[in-house]
Amino acid sequence: MFQGITFDEFRSFFQFLNNLEDFAIAMQMYNFASRSIGQDEFARAVYVATGLKLTRHLVNTIFKIFDVDHDDQLSYKEFIGIMKDRLHRGSRSYKAVEKATSFRSCLKKELATR
Template structure:
């Protein structure tokens, strides 16, 4: 959208327009005024945040490649997930299956969370745990939930639920992410309400879409994440 000259890179002024739009809602007239104002600004000054220096160098002349920005966002997302994972792992290399279920069910409209947790507790007598790689892969998958939902919809049209092997294959085909057998088994234990070892569209997609919507609308970061988020927000919006 903002690569005006089509060179597969974004320069500093192009990026500042993007940052301004993210910082507050704007109509077309305001965006046009922002572009004109930024074109008249020198590249040095109050806009020299640490983030801008990282992307565009100290003189602001460097250009940001898509691959570099993607890598930055991927690393940032991984660090945020790692903070959450470590808050449950207490220094161990895994979190419990029950804690994984608890994290997934946050921000959902599920009334009987205890019932879901009981399903996991009784279905997984020998606790193996969820590693960070498994944890990260699942949330990467959730970021591509819409693509997977299309595959699930095919089963829904045929009035069919989906088994673990079909679920794993559909995730990989739709998102390119391969979930471990253990992780998929845990997901089924959490969401398989009728205990037939198959998931319906309603049992999984419905709950996960609801989770994403509720998280985005009413997200309240726990106290331990506030300083991290505030720091990032300051970097992105400071002038």
């Protein structure tokens, strides 16, 4: 049976993306050692780097989406490489950056009032 993502999980994922650079440093250590990471290591690295606790379901979903070779491990290239590429592709123009900044500030205000 398919289980969707809750709003809290969605919010956690985007809070995590706002701290992607901090997490990328942790992932880079695994990359230097030519290692990929499993779900437990991923969740632990996210928590250490960002202070966010992602649910097991959310971590599992992230792995289903980004684990390109289906080895139940995420490499730096599979996750950070793809996420950085997507973030840069979306912000190539000034208007895109302006819209993203406006959206982010609106989202922060909304989350702060909850």
